[in-house]
Amino acid sequence: MKVSSPSKLIIASRESRLAMWQAEHVRSRLSELYPQCSIEILGMTTRGDQILDRALSKVGGKGLFVKELEVAMSEGRADFAVHSLKDVPMTLPDGFCLAAVMQREDPRDAFVSNDYASLDALPHGAVVGTSSLRRQALIAARYPHLVIRPLRGNLDTRLGKLDRGEYAAIILAAAGLMRLGATARIRCLLEPEQSLPAAGQGAMAIEIQSERADLKAWLAPLAHQATTQAVLAERAVSRVFGGSCQIPLAAFATVDGDTMRLRAMVATPDGQRMATAEAFGPANAPEALGRQVAEALSAQDAAGILAACTPDVAE
Numbered sequence: 001m002k003v004s005s006p007s008k009l010i011i012a013s014r015e016s017r018l019a020m021w022q023a024e025h026v027r028s029r030l031s032e033l034y035p036q037c038s039i040e041i042l043g044m045t046t047r048g049d050q051i052l053d054r055a056l057s058k059v060g061g062k063g064l065f066v067k068e069l070e071v072a073m074s075e076g077r078a079d080f081a082v083h084s085l086k087d088v089p090m091t092l093p094d095g096f097c098l099a100a101v102m103q104r105e106d107p108r109d110a111f112v113s114n115d116y117a118s119l120d121a122l123p124h125g126a127v128v129g130t131s132s133l134r135r136q137a138l139i140a141a142r143y144p145h146l147v148i149r150p151l152r153g154n155l156d157t158r159l160g161k162l163d164r165g166e167y168a169a170i171i172l173a174a175a176g177l178m179r180l181g182a183t184a185r186i187r188c189l190l191e192p193e194q195s196l197p198a199a200g201q202g203a204m205a206i207e208i209q210s211e212r213a214d215l216k217a218w219l220a221p222l223a224h225q226a227t228t229q230a231v232l233a234e235r236a237v238s239r240v241f242g243g244s245c246q247i248p249l250a251a252f253a254t255v256d257g258d259t260m261r262l263r264a265m266v267a268t269p270d271g272q273r274m275a276t277a278e279a280f281g282p283a284n285a286p287e288a289l290g291r292q293v294a295e296a297l298s299a300q301d302a303a304g305i306l307a308a309c310t311p312d313v314a315e
Contacts, residue, residue, distance in 0.1 A: 005034050006214070007037060007038065008037065008040075009030065009037060009039045009080070009218075010040045010041075010042055010077065010078045011040070011041045011078065011079070011082055012044060012073060012077070012078035012081040013042065013043055013044065013081065014043070014069070015043040015045055017154065017155065017156060018155050018180055019082070019084075021180060022083075023041045025204075026082050026206065026222070027041060029222055030218075030219075030222075033218075042072060042077060042078050044068050044069060044072065045068075066087065066088060069081035069083075070093060073207075073208070073209055074095075079208070080206050081206070082204060082205075082207075083204070083205050084173075084175075085101060085200030085201075085205040086173070088205055090199075090238050090242075091239065092207070095209055095210055096209060097207070097208060097210045098205050098207055098208075099206050099207070099212075099215055099216050099219045099220075100205070100219045100220065100223040101203055101204070101205050101206075101227050101231055102203065102222050102223070102224055103203075103224035104175075104202045104224070104231075105174075105175035105203075106174045106178060106189070107192075107197045107201045107202035107203075108189045108191065108195070108197060108202075109172070109173060109189070109197065110171065110172050110173065110177055110186040110187075110189055110190070111187050111190060112162060112170050112171070112172055112177070112187060113162070113168060113187050116168060116169055118188050119142075119143055119190075122146055122169060123168075124146075125146075125147055126169065127166070128146050128148050128169050129148075129151030129158070129161065129162070129169070130151055130170065130171045131152060131158075132198065133247065133269050134196075134198055134250050134265075134267075136148050137248035137271045138194075138195050138196065138248075138265075138267070139171070139271070140269070140271035141267065141272070141274060142194070142271070144271075151167065155172065155182075158170055159182070159185065171195070174186060175201065175202040192252055192263065196250035196251075196263060196265050197252045198249075198250060198251070199231065199238040199251040199252075200235060203227055203231050229253070229255055229283045229286045230260065230286070232286040232287055232290070233253040233260060233287065233290040233293075234251035234262070234264075234290065236286065236287040236290025237249075237251040237264045237290045237293050237294045237297075238251055240291065241266060241294065241297075241302060241303075247306050247309050248265075248267045248268065248309065249265065249266050249306075250264060250265040251264040251265075251290070251293075252264070253286070253289075255283045258283050258284070259280060259283060260281055260282065260289055261278070261279075261280050262279055262281070262289050263276070263293075264276070264277050264278075264294070264297060265277075265297075266302045268308050268309060273305045273308065274305070275300035275301065275305055276297075277300070279296065
């Protein structure tokens with residue numbers, strides 16, 4: 001049965017500049033598809049945005065960025081929510097699902113500094129800021145002479161802390177800087193071999209209530225097949241280990257025709273213990289490949305490594 005075009009849609013979004021850019025981008029795409037539709041954005045402040053004095057891994061993890069948006073959908077104040085996929089918990093609450101994963105922006109990490117060209121150029125004792133235990137572990141393993149400190153807040157807040165001299169350099173997702181027109185702030189991009197991305201990094205996802213078949217149909221044209229396949233594999237790895245911001249875990253897949261390559265890593269926050277795995281498989285069976293790579297990590301005592309990641313480690 002053909003679903004009629006929507007007449008009005010309301011998008012729930014965090015109010016950060018990047019989140020609003022993402023919501024506006026989705027609104028623009030939908031306006032092209034459904035020019036007669038009125039599309040509004042409901043900006044909201046989440047608990048994750050409000051708690052800036054503690055590491056995210058200490059106060060509840062990624063779910064703090066999406067809970068209020070899910071409540072807005074449940075109460076009928078919004079039809080769907082737009083997220084950075086890396087902020088979305090690996091298991092969604094009952095009654096919610098991801099309706100579409102959009103084409104990925106650059107998934108790499110970016111090195112941002114006013115004084116230094118790269119991690120290699122930082123002097124002994126230089127302070128590097130990051131919001132991610134994954135990045136902390138990877139940097140600590142390769143650059144034990146650097147001091148790594150937590151970095152919270154939205155993108156502009158983080159750049160402001162760098163500009164005030166609180167950090168010699170900070171590591172951010174390249175996608176956010178590119179989307180906000182701040183590419184000039186990037187001194188260099190960290191290749192996956194140097195800093196393996198987080199599951200879903202660079203991808204945007206649209207969350208709906210599972211019962212909304214109409215929304216699934218309307219949003220389907222926004223989905224990007226190769227990105228969807230890649231992030232399904234990545235999230236499958238992360239899900240096996242209870243993936244959240246509370247553990248240093250990376251998972252990154254690329255699709256070449258019908259073949260997918262998936263790389264993953266788990267580590268202790270100090271980078272002293274690390275397990276890595278890689279596998280190739282059919283792109284149309286991403287979750288099976290994810291489980292295969294997770295098993296390879298498990299064979300390297302991934303559980304023991306993650307057990308050493310105490311929850312009070314700074315993020």
